[in-house]
Amino acid sequence: MTNRFNQLFANPQRKAFIPFFTLGDPNPESSFELICTAVDAGADALELGFPFSDPITDGPVNQRSMHRALKAGTNYETCLTLLRRIRKKYPSLPIGLLLYYNLLYMRGSEAYAEFSEIGIDAIVCSDLPFDESEWHMQKLADTGLGCIQMIAPNTPSERAVSLLKHSSAFTYVISRFGTTGTNEHFETEALTRIESLSQVSTQPIVVGFGISKVPQVQDFWKHGANGVIIGSLFSLQIENSLHDIPSVQAFIDGFISEVQASKAC
Known part of the structure; x- marks a missing residue:
């Protein structure tokens, strides 16, 4: 079943920029305004996170983002709204x-149906191992939601190929070891790895973790990231x-506008 990510990446030459925001940070209304700013500035898609009390794959910055959202009263229902x-x-x-998988596990099949009804396109659970995700993947397929698998820097080649095949929206390639956060520089291996994966994948590849500068975005695009x-x-x-x-909105608008302008370079 196709979804909006399939449409976005239908042209293999299309280079997408996808901002991530924690829903409800710093409070629900400001969160909505900031997300709208990003889309209006030219974001090609969105990756949105539900705040969770134990975000183990996130670094200190996004952990504090989630804690702010929870402190502001954001809960599961707030996120749906x-x-x-x-x-x-x-x-x-x-x-x-x-999403952290506990949020889905606690709600069962109902959660997948609700996300589908809202019009969500795809889900990634960063703490759910592939070998334990059969039920999750089946529920995604049953409700028309795209599956996003994650490939880590130390994922063996054979396993990476399997993960690529089991992604129906795109494959999320983690650019470095560790958690989320900003990085001043990336090792050459991070770029060459994207290049290698893009040559064996028939599915779009999206890279994340640590990227914080427009030239870094350009480098990953040039090495094969969709x-x-x-x-x-x-x-x-x-x-x-x-x-x-308003100053955060101005920063988001300026950064995404610069990213979009860099596509012509």
């Missing part, structure tokens, strides 16, 4: 969710300007 508002405003925009995700950079801006949301 935000998703409905975003989908209503942007009916054709691809939207992926990054898309790039940036999140911690925006979470840090929110943290540093909690009482000045």
